[in-house]
Amino acid sequence: MGQLGGKADLKVVKGDMGYILEDVPHFTDYLPDLPTYSNPLQDHPAYSVVTQYFVDVDDTVPQKIVVHKDSPRGVHFRRAGARQRVYFESDDVLACIVTCGGLCPGLNTVIREIVCGLSHMYGVNRILGIEGGYRGFYARNTMPLTPKFVNDIHKRGGTILGTSRGGHDTMKIVDNIEDRGINQVYIIGGDGTQRGASVIFEEIQRRGLKVAVVGIPKTIDNDIAVIDKSFGFDTAVEEAQRAINAAHVEAASIENGIGLVKLMGRYSGFIAMYATLASRDVDCCLIPESPFYLEGKGGLFEYIEKRLKENGHMVIVVAEGAGQDLIAESLRSMQHEDASGNKLLDDVGFWLSQKIKDHFTRKQMMVINLKYIDPTYMIRAIPSNASDNVYCTLLAHSAVHGAMAGYTGFTVGLVNGRHTYIPFHRMTETNKVVITDRMWARVLSSTNQPSFLCAKDIEEAKMVEQQPTQLLDEQKSLDNGCH
Ligand SMILES: Nc1ncnc2c1ncn2[C@@H]1O[C@H](COP(=O)(O)OP(=O)(O)OP(=O)(O)O)[C@@H](O)[C@H]1O
Ligand SMILES: O=P(O)(O)OC[C@H]1O[C@](O)(CO)[C@@H](O)[C@@H]1O
Ligand SMILES: [Mg+2]
Secondary structure: OEEOOOOOOOEEEEOHHHEEEEEOOEHHHHOOOOOOEEOHHHHOOOOOOOOOOOOOOOOEEEOOOOOOOOOOOEEEEEEOOOOOEEOOOHHHOOEEEEEOOOOOOOHHHHHHHHHHHHHHHHOOOOEEEEOOOOOHHHHOOEEEOOOOOOOOHHHOOOOOOOOOOOOOOHHHHHHHHHHHOOOEEEEEEOHHHHHHHHHHHHHHHHOOOOOEEEEEEOOOOOOEOOOOOOOOHHHHHHHHHHHHHHHHHHHHOOOOEEEEEEEOOOOOOHHHHHHHHHHOOOOEEEOOOOOOOOOOOOOHHHHHHHHHHHHOEEEEEEEOOOOHHHHHHHHOOOOEEOOOOOEEOOOHHHHHHHHHHHHHHHHOOOOOEEEEEOOHHHHHOOOOOHHHHHHHHHHHHHHHHHHHOOEOOEEEEEEOOEEEEEEHHHHHOEOOOOOOOHHHHHHHHHHOOOOOOOHHHHHHHHHHHHOOOHHHHHHHHHHOOOO
């Protein structure tokens, strides 16, 4: 297996039969001759009895598991887990944890399990919480975190550390890390946060510091492509059921009742799609990936009228990023951004409510009763459910094992059911609902809604699907020997 040259931040290894490892950085890449120590887990009363507890250094996990007889082995990621040798002595570790971006169920569980993992598995006692997101590194005090302090935080929503958008000043952050003597940095956040983590890692590497930078990807929208699923997503889908049930009860209790529920999903409609599929009470699901229109044949108004005539009531679920082009057209809305530079969206739920009410009032054909429910922040603020709690625990432990083993500049992630270490740059590939895929077809068949698509839209969607992804591009250039 040979190391390939290439882009400065890519560490790619190529093997036989089209095997590619998209590896993550390690201290030894820029700090040769570091001492190593035997992993204290070897003597741990709970873990020492586990057969093959340590991960083989050569274990990797394939990104694509559906293969043909002759297909190349494809891209792999380094398998997460405890290594036999570690690069830190327990007493020398000073770790810190920061949470950035929007809230998500499970943040406190990840914080708890990093603290308990470091302490119980590796005997690390010095752990700091950075308050209020990235700017907390240089603008706020830190809080000491102990297993006792974090004991029951997983039962609470939000993040005990606080969070923020904006305020990423790489130099000030790294100066602060260096001044405090921090040598493990755990960064929990979404795509913006992981971009921030990547530049922090680059600066740390440039300064030649022995500081592990580890990301734990957070997105309630489940919009990161490379991982199976993000923590908090299951909890969000489950909690969304309560809003959909309420909308259904309201709609079904009154003549021509329409229950409209807005769910999160800025660019990806996964929460709306899964909540719709799980509920079976939803008659129409609108997501950012699938354009729709209101007036005329095959439009939303026609469908609402038909459904009310058939059934007397209906439930509509709309993802917050759906129909933004329509709103922009009708409101000539200004484009605003939040402190991190994310586009601020217009409220599709409120806009759609008004449009539906106006339409039926104007037409005077039937009196409708529309109830609009926006549970978005109520969903985002709850604690994670049981399965997300276990998932968060494994992500946190993978992060701790990776840092102790000397890996850095990576995020943890579940790929095909296995925990892995993934280079930062892969975190920015977005996961979207593919509207020409089976899952979206299942939604359409469960709701009976029109697809709102003309032949041209379908062609365009297929073209997007067929376009080479970054992965294929890279694979192609690797095959051409470009790296
Ligand atoms: N390209 C970037 N370089 C450095 N820092 C960044 C970059 N993009 C975002 N950040 C910082 O990351 C933090 C979080 O970013 P953002 O508000 O976009 O949330 P996020 O991590 O994407 O989470 P989510 O969008 O899921 O709520 C902010 O402090 C922001 O300044
Ligand atoms: O209102 P805030 O806190 O900026 O966050 C809203 C955004 O965060 C997200 O949940 C992503 O984390 C989006 O779906 C949503 O648009
Ligand atoms: Mg984001």
